[in-house]
Amino acid sequence: MCGMKLWVAGMWLVSAVTAEGDVPGLSLRELAASRGTRIGAAVNADALATDADYRTVLAREFNVLTAENAMKWAVLRPSRDRFDFEQADAIVAFAEAHGMAVRGHTLVWHNALPEWLIRGNYTREQLMDLLREHIQTVVGRYRGRVFAWDVVNEAVMKRGALRDTFWLRGIGPEYIDLAFQWAHEADPDALLFYNDFVAEGGGRRSKTLYRFLEERLGRGVPIHGVGLQMHLSIDNLPRKRCVVAAIRRFESLGLHVHITELDVRLRTPASGTALERQAQVYASAAEVLRDCASCTDLVMWGVDDGHSWIPHFVDGWGDALLFDAQYRPKPAYHAVQKVLGR
Numbered sequence: 001m002c003g004m005k006l007w008v009a010g011m012w013l014v015s016a017v018t019a020e021g022d023v024p025g026l027s028l029r030e031l032a033a034s035r036g037t038r039i040g041a042a043v044n045a046d047a048l049a050t051d052a053d054y055r056t057v058l059a060r061e062f063n064v065l066t067a068e069n070a071m072k073w074a075v076l077r078p079s080r081d082r083f084d085f086e087q088a089d090a091i092v093a094f095a096e097a098h099g100m101a102v103r104g105h106t107l108v109w110h111n112a113l114p115e116w117l118i119r120g121n122y123t124r125e126q127l128m129d130l131l132r133e134h135i136q137t138v139v140g141r142y143r144g145r146v147f148a149w150d151v152v153n154e155a156v157m158k159r160g161a162l163r164d165t166f167w168l169r170g171i172g173p174e175y176i177d178l179a180f181q182w183a184h185e186a187d188p189d190a191l192l193f194y195n196d197f198v199a200e201g202g203g204r205r206s207k208t209l210y211r212f213l214e215e216r217l218g219r220g221v222p223i224h225g226v227g228l229q230m231h232l233s234i235d236n237l238p239r240k241r242c243v244v245a246a247i248r249r250f251e252s253l254g255l256h257v258h259i260t261e262l263d264v265r266l267r268t269p270a271s272g273t274a275l276e277r278q279a280q281v282y283a284s285a286a287e288v289l290r291d292c293a294s295c296t297d298l299v300m301w302g303v304d305d306g307h308s309w310i311p312h313f314v315d316g317w318g319d320a321l322l323f324d325a326q327y328r329p330k331p332a333y334h335a336v337q338k339v340l341g342r
Helices: 028-034 045-050 052-061 086-097 124-141 166-171 175-186 204-218 240-251 272-291 331-340
Strands: 003-008 011-016 038-043 064-067 101-108 148-153 191-196 225-228 231-233 256-267 295-300
Touching: 028 038, 028 052, 028 331, 038 045, 038 052, 038 101, 045 052, 045 086, 052 086, 064 086, 064 295, 086 101, 101 124, 101 175, 101 256, 124 166, 124 175, 148 175, 148 256, 166 175, 175 191, 175 204, 191 204, 191 256, 204 240, 225 240, 240 256, 240 272, 256 272, 272 295, 272 331
Parallel strands: 038 064, 038 295, 064 101, 101 148, 148 191, 191 225, 225 256, 231 256, 256 295
Antiparallel strands: 003 011
16 A cells, blocks of 8 residues: 545645555445446547556446447447447446446437548438448347447437437437437337436426427337436536425436536636535435435546546546546545445
8 A cells, every 4th residue: 555645625635545546435336336337438449458557447446338439329320321339348348257237328419420421412211221221230239248328319409399410300309319219129028218418407498398298108119218418617606405306307207317427527627625616516416316215326427637538628627537547536536435335
C-alpha cells in the first residue's frame, strides 16, 4: 500500500489507496449488488483494449456496462454489406468474464451514422429493410447476453414533435414503433428502452416524454423502460425531488427506469468546492438508486476523467466522473460509496 492524496473540502488528504486506484471498503459493485441494483459505466473500447488500469477499475467497481460507441451504426456497420463486431464483442466478453451485465446502446439514433447510409439514395422500403436487418442482426447476435437495449435514442423534441432525423425523413414516424417491434422479435427476453436527455426533471419535457411513451404503450409497442441520460452541468442541476417525481411518473406506466448516462461536468481546472458540490450531486443520484424501486440501474457515462467525452465537446469543462485521469477516486466516488453503504 502507498499513500495517495485526495482533494477534499479544499485540501489534500492522504488516504490508504494503492497506485492502481484501490479504495478502502467495499467496491461500488459490491454495495449495489447487496441491494439488488446495478451500478455501471460506459466503456471506451480503446481503453479497454490497451489500458490494464482501466480494466482493473472497471471490473472492480461496476456490475453493468454500456458500450459508449462500439454498438453504434458508424462502428458496427462500416459498409452496407459488412458488420464489424470486434469492439462490441470484446466489451461483451469482458463483461461476461467479470460477472457484469450489459446494456446495448443504441440501435436507432440520428447521430453516428455511416456515410454510406446517410449519403445513399434509398427508397422508404429499402431503408426499412436496412433498419430491420441492422436491429435484428445486432440484437440477435447478443440474444441472452445483453439484458437491455436503448432501442431509440433522442427522438423527441421539447414540445413533443419528433426530431427531424434521417429516419423520420426516410421512413416516417412509424420507424420508432417498428424499431421496438423488430428488437422484440430478435430477443423477446431483452428489456427495451427509450433513452433521452432532460427527462429527469419535473418540467415540460419530462411530461412530453410521458405522453409520448403512454401513447405508444397504449397501442402495444413493446417498450419496457425509459433511460434518463442526466448529462449535468454543475451550474444547472435538477432538484432531487423532481428527479424522483419524474421516475414515479414513468413508473406509473409500468416502465423500468434506468439512469443511463450520468456525468456532472465542472469548469476546469476544478476547485475543491466544485468537487465537493459534484460529490453531493452524485450522492443524490445514488440515493435515487437506493430508494426508488423501479430505478435499478445507475450508469455513469465513462469510468474516468481521462476518457470522458466532455472536454472534446464542451470547451472549458470536464472532470465529470468518479475517478480522475490517473484512476484516483474523487470525492464523488466516496459520496456514492457512503450512500450505498448505508
